[in-house]
Amino acid sequence: VPQFTFSACGSLFDPLYLPVLETTFLLAVTGTLACLLLAYPLAYLLVTRAGRWKTVGLVLIIIPFWTSFLIRTYAWLTILSPTGLLNGALAFLGLGPVQVLNTPAAVLIGIVYNYLPLMIFPIYVSLDRLEKPLLEASYDLRAGGWATFRQITWPLTLPGVAAGVLLVFVPLTGEWVIPSILGGGKSYYLGTFMANQVTDSRNWPLGSAAAALLVGVMLIVVVAYLRVLRGTTPGREVNLL
Amino acid sequence: MTQSDFERLVERFRTGQVSRRDLILGVGVVGAAAVIAACTGSIASLAPTTAPTTLPSAAPSPSPAASPSAVAVTCDLPTAAVGNASVGDSLAIFNWAQYLNPDNKKLFTSLYKVTNLTEDDYPSNEEMLAKLQAGGTGQYDIVVPTGYMVEIMVKGGLAEAIDLSKVPNYQFVDDRFKNLPFDTGAGGPHYIAKDWGTTGFGYHAKFVSEKPASWADFWTLTTSKYSGKVNVLDSAPEVIGAALKKNGYSYNSIDPTELQRALKDLLALKPHLASISSTYIPQMESGDFVMALGWNGDFSAIKGNKSSADTVYIIPTEGSEFWVDTWVIPKDAPHPDAAHAFLNFILTPGVQAKETDYTYYASGESAATPCIDQTISGDPSIYPAQDVVAKLEAAKDLGNGTKLRDQIWTQFKSA
Numbered sequence: 317v318p319q320f321t322f323s324a325c326g327s328l329f330d331p332l333y334l335p336v337l338e339t340t341f342l343l344a345v346t347g348t349l350a351c352l353l354l355a356y357p358l359a360y361l362l363v364t365r366a367g368r369w370k371t372v373g374l375v376l377i378i379i380p381f382w383t384s385f386l387i388r389t390y391a392w393l394t395i396l397s398p399t400g401l402l403n404g405a406l407a408f409l410g411l412g413p414v415q416v417l418n419t420p421a422a423v424l425i426g427i428v429y430n431y432l433p434l435m436i437f438p439i440y441v442s443l444d445r446l447e448k449p450l451l452e453a454s455y456d457l458r459a460g461g462w463a464t465f466r467q468i469t470w471p472l473t474l475p476g477v478a479a480g481v482l483l484v485f486v487p488l489t490g491e492w493v494i495p496s497i498l499g500g501g502k503s504y505y506l507g508t509f510m511a512n513q514v515t516d517s518r519n520w521p522l523g524s525a526a527a528a529l530l531v532g533v534m535l536i537v538v539v540a541y542l543r544v545l546r547g548t549t550p551g552r553e554v555n556l557l
Numbered sequence: 558m559t560q561s562d563f564e565r566l567v568e569r570f571r572t573g574q575v576s577r578r579d580l581i582l583g584v585g586v587v588g589a590a591a592v593i594a595a596c597t598g599s600i601a602s603l604a605p606t607t608a609p610t611t612l613p614s615a616a617p618s619p620s621p622a623a624s625p626s627a628v629a630v631t632c633d634l635p636t637a638a639v640g641n642a643s644v645g646d647s648l649a650i651f652n653w654a655q656y657l658n659p660d661n662k663k664l665f666t667s668l669y670k671v672t673n674l675t676e677d678d679y680p681s682n683e684e685m686l687a688k689l690q691a692g693g694t695g696q697y698d699i700v701v702p703t704g705y706m707v708e709i710m711v712k713g714g715l716a717e718a719i720d721l722s723k724v725p726n727y728q729f730v731d732d733r734f735k736n737l738p739f740d741t742g743a744g745g746p747h748y749i750a751k752d753w754g755t756t757g758f759g760y761h762a763k764f765v766s767e768k769p770a771s772w773a774d775f776w777t778l779t780t781s782k783y784s785g786k787v788n789v790l791d792s793a794p795e796v797i798g799a800a801l802k803k804n805g806y807s808y809n810s811i812d813p814t815e816l817q818r819a820l821k822d823l824l825a826l827k828p829h830l831a832s833i834s835s836t837y838i839p840q841m842e843s844g845d846f847v848m849a850l851g852w853n854g855d856f857s858a859i860k861g862n863k864s865s866a867d868t869v870y871i872i873p874t875e876g877s878e879f880w881v882d883t884w885v886i887p888k889d890a891p892h893p894d895a896a897h898a899f900l901n902f903i904l905t906p907g908v909q910a911k912e913t914d915y916t917y918y919a920s921g922e923s924a925a926t927p928c929i930d931q932t933i934s935g936d937p938s939i940y941p942a943q944d945v946v947a948k949l950e951a952a953k954d955l956g957n958g959t960k961l962r963d964q965i966w967t968q969f970k971s972a
Binding site: 332333335336339393397398399415417418496497499500501502503504508509512513514515516517518519 | 681683785788791792793794827830831832833834836839840843844845959960963964966967968970971972
């Protein structure tokens with residue numbers, strides 16, 4: 317066994333690898349944002365408007381989880397491929413074929429599809445537990461819908477949002493399957509990079525350094541999450557009063 | 558393919574037990590093929606990566622054994638155990654999934670009274686190595702590494718020298734597969750060639766009318782007429798190797814100037830590629846891709862599918878790579894006598910032929926060729942002509958050069 321050394325960590329910051337870190341970060345941020353933008357309104361609708369369809373809605377979100385993650389991702393291949401369902405439908409409407417598979421757009425679709433439930437559930441829970449009298453009080457004090465949302469609903473559901481962001485962002489930084497299958501391997505992400513280092517390149521030190529870096533970044537994210545959570549706690553105390 | 562077959566494939570994929578042979582079993586069902594492709598991708602991306610350099614036909618032949626022609630070769634299967642001594646009742650084999658004909662296994666078990674024959678599967682050379690390193694070498698009597706991994710095992714003291722006095726049928730192995738340079742150990746061979754195959758490219762004859770024959774053709778067509786419809790493997794040794802060969806350099810070059818030249822070609826190719834993926838078989842079958850860089854076994858599978866029977870596999874004129882999978886007895890193997898008996902049994906030409914009939918990979922014994930199903934032995938993508946074979950180079954463990962090639966690969970992938 318060689319001596320313990322940090323030299324691999326240094327070589328990770330070689331300009332050669334910057335694009336890898338950059339694309340990974342970009343993927344994680346856009347993926348998380350896309351999930352949030354879709355999940356919040358969806359959870360909001362489920363809580364406020366779905367009525368007796370609430371349970372049905374939740375079950376429909378969960379059901380795909382009973383199928384293997386891999387199978388579900390492969391299913392998108394048959395939808396997005398040049399001769400697949402999407403282009404078949406477009407051709408039926410008289411529209412030209414679009415190239416989606418093996419582009420960053422396909423990766424984003426795969427990510428939103430696979431990670432969306434992880435974002436919906438924490439937000440749903442925090443919305444569901446929101447004290448309705450607070451909203452009524454807000455309206456009584458002549459706040460409009462938007463002001464109520466901005467000053468009551470959003471801050472009080474922030475812990476749910478933060479939990480969702482955490483659940484999506486953390487695994488996304490190491491995501492390997494979706495870019496490999498739907499992205500056609502044309503972008504190099506940290507997950508792919510690490511897998512390549514420990515297998516083909518047999519450079520375990522560099523792969524380990526990348527993994528350690530990832531864990532470090534995740535620690536920062538988790539600490540940030542805990543701070544957000546603590547920051548909103550007084551609001552909850554007011555709630556109890 | 559029935560539903561249960563499909564489920565079995567999915568299950569095996571999930572548990573990581575994947576095989577080279579799944580390729581051939583599953584063709585015809587797109588969904589299943591995707592799963593299979595995934596399997597073969599993971600194997601394939603690792604299997605033929607690197608093994609030592611030599612022109613196969615030019616390999617030295619210091620074997621003391623008589624040449625096969627001096628021995629009468631029959632296709633008969635053995636009817637009795639060779640040697641009188643008992644070899645014990647146990648044998649533990651660690652192999653790629655479905656890479657050993659079950660009929661042969663059954664015959665060996667009954668002839669040699671090895672009632673306790675076990676076989677475990679692995680999906681990559683690296684995983685096999687990790688298991689031997691972590692769990693000790695005493696777990697298995699026989700493993701099946703690719704050439705470059707033999708070198709790693711020999712250097713790491715994980716492989717045992719094979720006692721040829723117990724393997725008389727070694728005489729049937731072609732000289733060009735003996736004493737390959739990846740076996741750096743002393744005291745006799747540490748490997749016996751099992752199968753071999755090549756890296757090249759394949760195309761759909763119904764879409765590509767230009768009849769490409771060289772890496773230069775592959776580059777020209779990909780960057781022009783068929784831009785966006787070509788795939789290359791997600792595996793550095795093969796893709797960098799192709800770019801090197803295109804420029805007339807060695808497949809194993811670690812010369813910075815030559816690698817820069819290769820990188821230039823690779824960067825020119827990148828924007829025109831549909832994808833860089835080792836799971837390209839379904840898209841090749843559906844016609845989404847018209848051309849792809851890959852292994853001969855992949856294209857046998859693609860060709861086996863009715864919708865893509867027009868597929869042509871090419872070993873480029875500039876030359877390319879060949880890889881060899883081998884039988885190795887790990888150090889401290891618990892049942893060395895049974896292991897040697899098994900190797901001797903499996904090298905019987907009739908038994909070898911049954912192996913190729915099952916795996917669709919070329920045997921290292923020409924003596925077995927007449928016994929093999931003619932649709933296989935007559936297929937130039939499995940059994941290429943001699944002048945083509947002469948231009949093949951074996952990939953090699955590049956040592957520190959791997960780092961330099963990894964940097965080239967990183968630039969190509971992140972471009």
